[in-house]
Amino acid sequence: xxxxxxxxxxxxxxxxxxxxxxxxxxxxxxxxxxxxxxxxxxxxxxxxxxxxxxxxxxxxxxxxxxxxxxxxxxxxxxxxxxxxxxxxxxxxxxxxxxxxxxxxxxxxxxxxxxxxxxxxxxxxxxxxxxxxxxxxxxxxxxxxxxxxxxxxxxxxxxxxxxxxxxxxxxxxxxxxxxxxxxxxxxxxxxxxxxxxxxxxxxxxxxxxxxxxxxxxxxxxxxxxxxxxxxxxxxxxxxxxxxxxxxxxxxxxxxxxxxxxxxxxxxxxxxxxxxxxxxxxxxxxxxxxxxxxxxxxxxxxxxxxxxxxxxxxxxxxxxxxxxxxxxxxxxxxxxxxxxxxxxxxxxxxxxxxxxxxxxxx
Amino acid sequence: xxxxxxxxxxxxxxxxxxxxxxxxxxxxxxxxxxxxxxxxxxxxxxxxxxxxxxxxxxxxxxxxxxxxxxxxxxxxxxxxxxxxxxxxxxxxxxxxxxxxxxxxxxxxxxxxxxxxxxxxxxxxxxxxxxxxxxxxxxxxxxxxxxxxxxxxxxxxxxxxxxxxxxxxxxxxxxxxxxxxxxxxxxxxxxxxxxxxxxxxxxxxxxxxxxxxxxxxxxxxxxxxxxxxxxxxxxxxxxxxxxxxxxxxxxxxxxxxxxxxxxxxxxxxxxxxxxxxxxxxxxxxxxxxxxxxxxxxxxxxxxxxxxxxxxxxxxxxxxxxxxxxxxxxxxxxxxxxxxxxxxxxxxxxxxxxxxxxxxxx
DNA sequence: CTGAAAGCGCTTACAG
DNA sequence: CTGAAAGCGCTTACAG
Numbered sequence: 001x002x003x004x005x006x007x008x009x010x011x012x013x014x015x016x017x018x019x020x021x022x023x024x025x026x027x028x029x030x031x032x033x034x035x036x037x038x039x040x041x042x043x044x045x046x047x048x049x050x051x052x053x054x055x056x057x058x059x060x061x062x063x064x065x066x067x068x069x070x071x072x073x074x075x076x077x078x079x080x081x082x083x084x085x086x087x088x089x090x091x092x093x094x095x096x097x098x099x100x101x102x103x104x105x106x107x108x109x110x111x112x113x114x115x116x117x118x119x120x121x122x123x124x125x126x127x128x129x130x131x132x133x134x135x136x137x138x139x140x141x142x143x144x145x146x147x148x149x150x151x152x153x154x155x156x157x158x159x160x161x162x163x164x165x166x167x168x169x170x171x172x173x174x175x176x177x178x179x180x181x182x183x184x185x186x187x188x189x190x191x192x193x194x195x196x197x198x199x200x201x202x203x204x205x206x207x208x209x210x211x212x213x214x215x216x217x218x219x220x221x222x223x224x225x226x227x228x229x230x231x232x233x234x235x236x237x238x239x240x241x242x243x244x245x246x247x248x249x250x251x252x253x254x255x256x257x258x259x260x261x262x263x264x265x266x267x268x269x270x271x272x273x274x275x276x277x278x279x280x281x282x283x284x285x286x287x288x289x290x291x292x293x294x295x296x297x298x299x300x301x302x303x304x305x306x307x308x309x310x311x312x313x314x315x316x317x318x319x320x321x322x323x324x325x326x327x328x329x330x331x332x333x334x335x336x337x338x339x340x341x342x343x344x345x346x347x348x349x350x351x352x353x354x355x356x357x358x359x360x
Numbered sequence: 361x362x363x364x365x366x367x368x369x370x371x372x373x374x375x376x377x378x379x380x381x382x383x384x385x386x387x388x389x390x391x392x393x394x395x396x397x398x399x400x401x402x403x404x405x406x407x408x409x410x411x412x413x414x415x416x417x418x419x420x421x422x423x424x425x426x427x428x429x430x431x432x433x434x435x436x437x438x439x440x441x442x443x444x445x446x447x448x449x450x451x452x453x454x455x456x457x458x459x460x461x462x463x464x465x466x467x468x469x470x471x472x473x474x475x476x477x478x479x480x481x482x483x484x485x486x487x488x489x490x491x492x493x494x495x496x497x498x499x500x501x502x503x504x505x506x507x508x509x510x511x512x513x514x515x516x517x518x519x520x521x522x523x524x525x526x527x528x529x530x531x532x533x534x535x536x537x538x539x540x541x542x543x544x545x546x547x548x549x550x551x552x553x554x555x556x557x558x559x560x561x562x563x564x565x566x567x568x569x570x571x572x573x574x575x576x577x578x579x580x581x582x583x584x585x586x587x588x589x590x591x592x593x594x595x596x597x598x599x600x601x602x603x604x605x606x607x608x609x610x611x612x613x614x615x616x617x618x619x620x621x622x623x624x625x626x627x628x629x630x631x632x633x634x635x636x637x638x639x640x641x642x643x644x645x646x647x648x649x650x651x652x653x654x655x656x657x658x659x660x661x662x663x664x665x666x667x668x669x670x671x672x673x674x675x676x677x678x679x680x681x682x683x684x685x686x687x688x689x690x691x692x693x694x695x696x697x698x699x700x701x702x703x704x705x706x707x708x709x710x711x712x713x714x715x716x717x718x719x720x
Numbered sequence: 721c722t723g724a725a726a727g728c729g730c731t732t733a734c735a736g
Numbered sequence: 737c738t739g740a741a742a743g744c745g746c747t748t749a750c751a752g
Contacts, residue, residue, distance in 0.1 A: 016745055027723045032747060040721055062487045063432060064745030066423045067728050074466070074487075082455070083649065088448040095442070095469055104487060106434070107467045109455055127434075127464060128423045263653060270654030289443065293623060294630030295655040376729055387739045392731060400737050424729030427744050 015056040024052035035060065066128065075316060076124035078108045078117055080136035080232070084260045085288040086305060087135055090157070093309035094133060101317050103130070112233065114138045114200060121147065130320045133312055137161060138200040151327070153320050157312035159202045167319060167331040169311045173203050173285075176301040177210030177255065178217075179339045180283045183299070184253045185218045187347055189281060192220075193244045193251035195230040195237055195261050204232070207257050207285060226251050230261045237264035245272055245280070253281035253345075259288045259300055266296065266344065277346030287340060297343030304337040375416040384412035395420065426488065435676060436484035438468045438477055440496035440592070444620045445648040446665060447495055450517070453669035454493060461677050463490070472593065474498045474560060481507065490680045493672055497521060498560040511687070513680050517672035519562045527679060527691040529671045533563050533645075536661040537570030537615065538577075539699045540643045543659070544613045545578045547707055549641060552580075553604045553611035555590040555597055555621050564592070567617050567645060586611050590621045597624035605632055605640070613641035613705075619648045622658055626704065637706030647700060657703030664697040671695075 017035075021028045026045060034041050034049040052058075066072040077094055079087040091107060098105050106124065110117040117136070121143070124132055131153035137144050139162045148154050148166040156168035184192055194211050197204030208227070215222045228244050230237035237256070241264055244251065256262035262284025266276060274280050284291065287302015315331045341347050377395070381388045386405060394401050394409040412418075426432040437454055439447040451467060458465050466484065470477040477496070481503070484492055491513035497504050499522045508514050508526040516528035544552055554571050557564030568587070575582045588604050590597035597616070601624055604611065616622035622644025626636060634640050644651065647662015675691045701707050 018745075028746080029724080029748080030722060033722085036747085042721060045722085059482070059486050061745055063423060063426045064728090065747075067427050067730085068745075068747040070728075070747090072423060082448050082452040085445075085448075088442050088445075091467075092442040092469060095467060099468075104466045104468075104483065106464045107451075107455060108459075108464075109452060122419070123464065126419050126422045128421060267654045290650055293656075294627045296653075378729075388730080389732080389740080390738060393738085396731085402737060405738080421729055424744090425731075427746085428729075428731040430731090430744075 014061075015058045016061070017058070019056055020049065020052045020058050023056055024048045071130055071320075072128050073102055074104045074106060074127070074129045075320070076108060076120070076127070076129040076132040077105045078110050078120050078124075078132065078134050078136065080110055080112045082107075082109055084232070084258075085290055086158075086259065086286045089289060090135065090305050090309035090312075093306055094313040097310050097313035098317070103317060110136055112136070112198070112231070114141065118143050125152075131155065131316050133157065133316050135159070136201070139202045139205060140200070151323065153316070153323060155312050155316040155319065155331075157308050162202065164332075165330075167315060167326065169308050169315070169331075169333040169335065170202070171304045171308065171335045171337050173206035174210035174213065176285050176337045177207040178214040179337075180285065180299070180301050181211050181214035181255055182218070183339060183341070183345060183347070184255070184281055184283065185214065185220065187253075187281065187345065189251075189253040190220060191223075191226065191249070191251045191253070193226040193228070193254040195228050195240050195244070195254065195256045195265065197230065197232040197257040197261075201232065204257055211255055230257060230264070232258055232260060234260065234264050237261035238268055241265040241268040242272070245269065245274060251280075253283070256282065256284045259284035259286040259291050259298060262298055262300065262344075263290075263296070266298070276344050281346045282344040285337075287337070291340075291342070299342045299345035299347070300340050301337045302340050304335040307335055374421075375418045376421070377418070379416055380409065380412045380418050383416055384408045431490050431680075432488050433462055434464045434466060434487070434489045435680070436468060436480070436487070436489040436492040437465045438470050438480050438484075438492065438494050438496065440470055440472045442467075442469055444592070444618075445650055446518075446618065446620065446646045449649060450495065450665050450669035450672075453666055454673040457670050457673035458677070463677060465493075470496055472496070472558070472591070474501065478503050485512075491515065491676050493517065493676050495519070496561070499562045499565060500560070511683065513676065513683060515672050515676040515679065515691075517668055522562065524692075525690075527675060527686065529668050529675070529691075529693040529695065530562070531664045531668065531695045531697050533566035534570035534573065536645050536697045537567040538574040539697075540645065540659070540661050541571050541574035541615055542578070543699060543701070543705060543707070544615070544641055544643060545574065545580065547613075547641065547705065549611075549613040550580060551583075551586065551609070551611045551613070553586040553588070553614040555588050555600050555604070555614060555616045555625065557590065557592040557617040557621075561592065564617055571615055590617060590624070592618055592620060594620065594624050597621035598628055601625040601628040602632070605629065605634060611640075613643070616642065616644045619644035619646040619651050619658060619660055622660065622704075623650075623656070626656065626658070636704050641706045642704040645697075647697070651700075651702070659702045659705035659707070660700050661697045662700050664695045668695055 017031050021031045031049050034046045095105050108120040133155045135158050137156050137159050160168040160170050196208050212222050228240035230240040254265050256265050265282050269276050269280050284300040287300050291298035291300050319326050377391050381391045391409050394406045455465050468480040493515045495518050497516050497519050520528040520530050556568050572582050588600035590600040614625050616625050625642050629636050629640050636642055644658055644660040647660050651658035651660050679686050
């Protein structure tokens with residue numbers, strides 16, 4: 001009486017492929033073939049196997065299958081912060097695209113800490129995930145570079161490596177920031193503040209560069225005193241915005257390095273009694289959903305996050321399934337975003353009512 | 361020359377436990393023992409194994425370990441909608457608690473579709489996850505009930521089963537809704553509208569019941585015309601709120617079944633030119649982060665989601681690790697939430713500035 | 721078209 | 737305290 005381990009644990013054991021084979025009177029190899037839709041199986045045999053499977057209520061054990069086949073049909077996804085709507089919104093798309101192709105995703109939060117990210121990478125590799133999608137890679141990260149050049153299936157989205165290595169899908173950050181800055185300049189703003197993301201993020205550097213470009217092209221001075229570090233985090237962005245708004249000769253407009261920090265600026269402005277957009281224009285970047293809310297109406301640059309996430313997931317899976325296709329040629333895609341003009345920039349007197357009134 | 365499969369794939373193979381054993385001159389069993397911190401191993405042998413591991417750069421293969429040990433150290437988490445901040449915020453806590461105890465989580469999105477949830481359950485079981493945390497179980501769900509009574513490790517949070525089966529951690533929804541409704545009544549409101557969640561959610565039924573209780577206790581009539589279905593979704597809540605606000609004799613206050621729908625009410629009120637809180641009081645339930653934003657300042661019932669998520673994760677793992685402890689006695693925890701008074705209910709003339717000014 | 725056999729990389733009683 | 741052996745539940749060349 002050979003008791004399977006499972007039998008010991010719960011009262012009853014799940015049937016295995018061996019059980020199905022016995023029930024159908026065929027070999028385990030044959031069962032495996034029909035279960036995996038191999039071509040050359042006699043219809044009668046196929047029917048018998050399927051009947052046995054149904055009779056026993058057999059379900060495949062993916063762990064065993066993974067060990068034998070060398071693929072887990074699982075991908076790891078590392079984001080900086082699930083509380084930043086940008087990551088929640090892109091994670092959702094990635095999870096759904098992956099699911100549509102039979103992949104599950106293990107979600108990890110690096111909390112904007114580069115060290116934590118590598119811990120997750122190690123763990124995910126131990127788990128034998130088929131690939132890893134990074135939402136928050138550091139601009140210079142020797143570990144990730146090594147991983148990428150080793151041929152390990154990786155996909156970067158949102159941020160990329162300074163070296164330019166690896167497969168990635170990003171937005172044209174300099175363009176995005178130029179767009180939004182030029183928009184403010186066109187509205188007559190001259191003293192424009194900027195709240196930057198952390199140095200180690202490519203997005204932060206590129207967005208700052210775009211801001212500087214727009215200012216210079218307009219012949220406006222870039223005052224260091226008007227540039228503050230917000231680290232893409234709510235708390236630090238609050239402090240950055242507050243100090244920016246408490247100086248004498250404060251800016252008349254602020255470009256936030258992302259929507260999350262733009263929300264922080266709106267928070268502080270409100271608390272300080274500085275009316276937006278009458279006394280201060282505020283713009284962000286990312287196009288997170290909440291920015292469209294009536295009480296927020298954040299002007300931003302967006303319309304790219306869904307595409308970015310879908311591309312990242314789709315091509316991650318392509319790379320996993322045919323790595324040789326991508327060994328020489330990296331998949332590198334840059335999306336051009338769209339300026340979304342809403343209320344906080346001051347360009348619109350009152351909100352449009354079209355959509356709602358028509359829906360009534 | 362026995363080429364491992366891995367060797368065929370990439371240029372080089374990862375070292376296995378067998379390699380470590382050979383390198384250290386011991387058996388694989390011994391390597392396994394030191395790697396898993398078994399007590400009775402001679403210190404010298406332990407050192408040798410650890411040295412070999414380091415020399416080879418060995419990392420465990422969790423898939424093999426899972427197959428042999430029968431545990432994957434992975435839990436499944438099914439939420440209704442990652443775009444609802446409540447789920448993003450609780451998912452983050454669950455992922456972090458799990459990580460602290462060595463568990464990874466596979467995140468699934470049921471999109472409020474009961475059928476999709478069962479698909480995910482089947483997939484997660486095939487993946488041999490050690491347990492499943494449900495964030496959005498249906499009030500009546502024979503499949504989940506069967507799963508729960510079969511002894512499969514499950515944890516429900518947020519919602520529970522009508523049968524009362526299973527381990528769960530929920531908030532006292534009736535109390536929560538009574539609190540917020542009584543608050544509105546105390547402020548003088550008599551015509552109060554309610555936007556309900558979907559029938560199949562225990563939270564929706566309990567919150568509606570709490571609303572009715574508060575109204576009845578105050579001797580106020582519950583007018584069916586003032587109760588609308590919002591399904592916990594933005595789009596349908598928009599429609600529900602709009603129809604509620606366009607009737608003649610519209611309510612002076614609206615209780616939304618959750619914060620997500622309260623945001624929808626604020627959206628519509630804004631678009632219709634109905635000022636909050638002067639012309640309409642709005643309250644929600646959940647205490648999502650964005651509700652605290654200056655531009656929103658949503659009165660709600662909260663201060664429970666972190667605890668709920670942490671308890672769900674912690675006890676899920678306890679149950680996984682000692683199922684016999686919970687075979688007779690279910691873990692069932694009900695959290696009493698706190699009323700959070702902010703601006704949208706009209707109780708506060710102008711927002712408090714304390715925190716900020718003190719921080720300056 | 722199908723089966724016997726080896727193998728994936730671990731763990732775990734069972735001896736000693 | 738340690739090793740030999742069996743086993744976890746699959747897949748995959750290799751024959752036929």
